[in-house]
Amino acid sequence: MPSEIHSFLNDRRDRLADELCEWLRLRSVAGVPEHVPEVIRSAHWLAGRLRDLGFPMVEIWPADGTPTVYAEWCAAPGAPTVLVYSHHDVRAVKDEQWSETAPFEPVLRDGYVYGRGSSDAKGQVLAHLWGLRAHLAATGRDAPAVNLKVLVEGEEETGSAQLAGLLDEHRPGADLIVFSDTLLWHREHPAVCLSMRGMLLAELEIHGPLRDVHSGAVSGPAPNPAVELARLISALHDDKGRVTLPGFYDAVVEPSGRTREQLAALPYSDEDWLTRSETRSICGEAGFTVLERLWARPAAEVLTVVAGDPDGPSRGAVPAVATAAISIRTVPDQTVAEVADQLRRWVATTISDGFDYELSIGEETGQEPYRTPEDHPAVAMLAAAMEDGFGAPAGRMGNAGGGPASLLARKIGAPLLFFGTGLPEDRWHDDDERVALDVLVAGAATLASFWDRLSSSRVTAEVPDYGENGTVDTGTAGVADQP
Structure with missing residues (x-):
């Protein structure tokens, strides 16, 4: 056929x-x-x-x-x-x-x-x-x-x-x-x-001066939210490429030997990956292959950074606001709610004095x-x-x-x-x-x-209850005998 x-x-x-x-x-x-x-x-x-x-x-x-x-x-x-x-x-x-x-x-x-x-x-x-x-x-x-x-x-x-x-x-x-x-x-x-992987999106907005202020008038003592945002972004990962949110890896299970063997069996080369993905170089969490980082490990990415005058000529002002969109990819057994709380605590304890901020987390559209x-x-x-x-x-x-x-x-x-x-x-x-x-x-x-x-199979829907994080207690859930 x-x-x-x-x-x-x-x-x-x-x-x-x-x-x-x-x-x-x-x-x-x-x-x-x-x-x-x-x-x-x-x-x-x-x-x-x-x-x-x-x-x-x-x-x-x-x-x-x-x-x-x-x-x-x-x-x-x-x-x-x-x-x-x-x-x-x-x-x-x-x-x-x-x-x-x-x-x-x-x-x-x-x-x-x-x-x-x-x-x-x-x-x-x-x-x-x-x-x-x-x-x-x-x-x-x-x-x-x-x-x-x-x-x-x-x-x-x-x-x-x-x-x-x-x-x-x-x-x-x-x-x-x-x-x-x-x-x-x-x-x-x-x-x-x-x-x-699961996904959680957040937007971090950092507030410095009460309005955009001419840099020649306040440069030096003024709190610059763009600089503070850059500091926070750089602190989101350590020197091994790991996400620094406290407790972030507590629920993360290492890839099983079977999973690592399956991923290693796929044809892969750095040259082919860089050509097809158009990503220039390879970064990420140390100790794991590229395919393990992609599919079996969590990750945090900054998708947008906006401050000052992104379009047109610069006004030469210290911006009042700097904003970043953050995407966090999760793996079993992480949950959206737990990671959202970890992000809230991290921002609250990491941001410097002299700045206000707003952190919006899309928990209602987060995906396990x-x-x-x-x-x-x-x-x-x-x-x-x-x-x-x-x-x-x-x-x-x-x-x-x-x-x-x-x-x-x-x-x-x-x-x-x-x-x-x-x-x-x-x-x-x-x-x-x-x-x-x-x-x-x-x-x-x-x-x-x-x-x-x-x-010709008898596939049944009699499976254990799927938890909020998309995992089940057994690897044989939903198995049915074939005639």
Whole structure:
């Protein structure tokens, strides 16, 4: 059957690319009021495609201008029920910085589709649609071999604030969740993702003078918030690259020997990583490999620093305010609440006298880490399907980013698998975002094979309660016997 799947998809590569470009033209930017109509149009565009594909039930959940698309096709009695999660909103852009194309005027060039949302995550959603088309064509079925539910939200890029409420209201049950807002390690070396770090965002605002004051009048004795902010930022890590928040590592478990072996088995070189990630050099916590730092260790990053006159000519003034946005990535068994408290205490005890400050922490949109039960039978099925799709054995990896994986697992009460078609070089959240068309095709082929493999299993949703930090007591949670 893999050959039939690939033949079907390869014959329709241009249609896949055209469909993606059509969707990418909609400026469905999250969190920007003037783009709400485009986010709504994006949801209706997807709903139409799901109906055209054959889903007998398609709904749009309004969600205050950030609509979620929900669909069901449950025509396989006795087969597992799978909920597919992704999102259709996209990150804001700086149009003038794009060089390959304007961000919402997508193009296909040298095997890549360029445009905002091409990889994160509209391309991943379309891989599911085309994977289902290929599954139906290759099997000759008129409905999927598993019971499918699709949930594509419209505010992931701003923290999925309404997702918990939508899940409580609509309660879409499932035996398994497939989370498609993630990366692959390499286009030639597929790997099953088994974990996702959590995320907490904070904004630190430091106040010095009561207003911007001419530096010639006060320079020297005036408290400069830009200098104080720089001091705090430099104190956030020690000389070994470790985060200095007291208690930050108390709940962090060292990567297991099995995890370290799995990550070490992935093909890696510093040169390849630096070329694909465009990160110039390698930094971070001493004592761990790059892949361990990415996927198995927590991290703290400063995303923005603003003070004085960032645009236009300088006024030559000591600024009244300096601001930094801080992103903290967490791992099991850390929790958003504990890390938020650690950050509050650290700022309160570290800031110098003579300054005021405001620390805003987005606990309501914080996301807990999640780890897939590695011995769940669906993991091996996905690995086999990835070999069908990509033509190479699948290793094991993690995800460096964050997302509502733990929330979904906890609310639905089902184990979660990760599968995405992004690559580190796809420039998520940056200029000239792109997706490799051959990776989309391989991803669609993987999904077509996966639904057929999964249909013969008895995957249950009877799993232990998922804690706030996305962990369970046993590595065999959700395992079901196969016939």
